[in-house]
Amino acid sequence: MKALIFAAGLGERMQPLTDSTPKPLLAVGGKPLIVWHLEKLAAAGIRDVVINTSWLAQRFPEMLGDGSRFGVHIDYTYEGPTPLETGGGMWHALPLLGRERISEEPFLAINGDIWTDHDFAALPREPASDAHLVLVDNPDHNARGDFSLMRDGQVLSATPAADEIVDGDTGTRLTFAGIGVYRPNLFDDWRRIIGDAPGAREKPPRFKLAPLLRAAMGRASVTGEHHRGRWTDVGTPERLAELDRSLGS
Template identity: 65%
Template sequence: MKALIFAAGLGERMRPLTLHTPKPLLPVGGKPLIEWHLEKLAALGVDEVVVNTSWLAERFPATLGDGSRWGLRLRFSYEGAAPLETGGGMLNALALLQENADPQAPFLVANGDIWTDYDFARLPREFDGDAHLLLVDNPPQHPRGDFRLDADGRVGNDGEDKLTYAGIGLYRASLFADWRDALGDAAGTELAPPRFSVVPLLRRAAQRGRLHGSHHRGRWTDVGTPERLRELDATFVAD
């Protein structure tokens, strides 16, 4: 299995911390955020990880090297000065993710600016549909959540008891089938390469019954502000 780590964000809400360091390279618990993911991916048996980059892109290979210290092969998908957002970034990285792989094989995706105690090995090896999302309890900054999770593991768009997408999931390239028709004339789709969010495609998959998920009730943090970063880092001192 291959994996993609989103690391192309500008980190504007984290400044001045991100003026010289991309957010996924900020340290927490004694090592960069992204390194927590790389260790888990290596333990899972992933052998190749694509890291998409934009802001301060040169810092990633300089800090992480080629991935051999974790037994991984790291490849970098540079998006230019302006990030392509989640959908555009994933589409842009598909060629690397599918190189020498079954076109229908799922690949693991993780946001580079989250921390969790979730064991990636708990993700299903097999699943139906276009994607399997990890969902968490809604944090204070996102009280309404994103998706409904049914008892059978099916994920829906509507409902009062929604959960928040954790930024971790398994995806198939089939999610992007006819993506232009799904997005219409949304801003950014006319660019080359296109820039767009993956959320509309996930909602389409949910409508078609092709989106599944699971619920993680353990620790999870969206490291979106300096305050959250400090709070998370303090837990390691306490531990």
Template identity: 60%
Template structure:
């Protein structure tokens, strides 16, 4: 199984720290955020990880190398000066994710600017549908959540919605008729007609969930969207204190 780590964002909420360092390369607990993911992925047998890049893209290969230190092969999917968002970025990376494997095989996706104690080994190796998403309790910055989870299936509406963690399993089938899905959800958008196109996965996930093609699970452990300098500092302090306890 391969994996994709989203690392192309501009990190605007993390400024000034992200002016010179991409968010996923900022450190907490003595490791860069992306390194926590790479260690976990290597630990469950993933051997190839695609990292999408844009902002300060040259720092990723310069800092991480080819992945050999983790027993991984790292591939970099450069998106140009403007990040392609999650949907465009994933679509752009599919060629690398499919290289040498069954194009219907699932792959792991993780946002490069989150930290969690979730064990990636708990992700199912097989699942029905287009995606399997890890949901978490709603953080203060997202009180209404994203999706309802009931009996292992994800719905768009519900009274006790949870927040998408930024970790999941995906299949390329999520992108079947993606232009039609975007047009139905958003109308005819210029970004979708760019080369390469720029769009979010959210409309695709919601359309797939409406068809009953997305499963999920609820992680009740620790999870942080490390989106601001304050949250980065708080997480670093907590992890450092635990290491020295």
């Protein structure tokens, strides 16, 4: 299995910290956020990593090199001055994420601006669905959550009605952690699903991943798990500082 780390965001909410440093390279606990991911991927036996870049793209190879000192090999994709969003970024990286046939090769994707103690080795290498998502308890900044996790492991895009909850399912509403295992065939019908959304007709295309996930949920092809351990979405300087303190830096 290979891994993709999303690192192309502009980090506008983190300014001025991101004026000269991309958000995934900001340090917590004595090392950049993205290095925590690289070390955890290596510990999980994942050696091939793709990092997508845009803002201050050159800083990544300057700081991370080819990844060998972290126990991985890094390939970089550059999306241009405007990031391609999560869907476009993943689509752009697909040629580097497979081996012989990318349509059959599952891969792990992680947001570069989160921190977690999740054990990546516990994620399914061969998910039974088009996507397997890690969900967490809703933080204060996303109190309503993103998706509903059913007791059978299915993930739904909306809160199920009472008469749709069967066999002890709870329909628990949780937040997407920015960690998932995907099959590239999630993109098989992406042009129809995305339609004429802004950026979809550009070359390379720019679009969000969420519509593809919701379409897959509609055909019961997204599973998930509830991670009850530590997780932080480092979306503001305050959250970055709080995480840094909690890690004892």
